Amino acid sequence: MERRPKKTYMSPDTDDCTYDEEYMEGTICPADMGMRLAHSYVPWQFYKQAFNPQEALAKGTLFPELYGVYKIPR
Template sequence: MDRDMPYGWKLAHAYVPFQIYTRSYSPEEALKKGTMFPELYMPYMEKKKRSEDKWTC
């Protein structure tokens, strides 16, 4: 039995919505945050483990 994907089948489709440009950070702020688009800024937040009271990465 041939286990390869049938010819013409696609493995995946990506859905990428259009980004609507609304505003941007100043060049200085963009360098600090790593993006010039406020919609894309997602700062890293550390979480606490439930079993311990220590902060983890």
């Protein structure tokens, strides 16, 4: 069987949690590494008003309720 090169999503110097068939079979990374996978914040959204298309593109959202919720580092 021909081996494809590993696609790593971490430092090339490490061999942790690479993505290939071995990872899918669970032989590289243990199933429980004791880490939280994600935490999301999804505010309830009501469609009241919308930015015009040009303003929405500039602000990154169509909905004024979502604009400015997250601080953008500069």
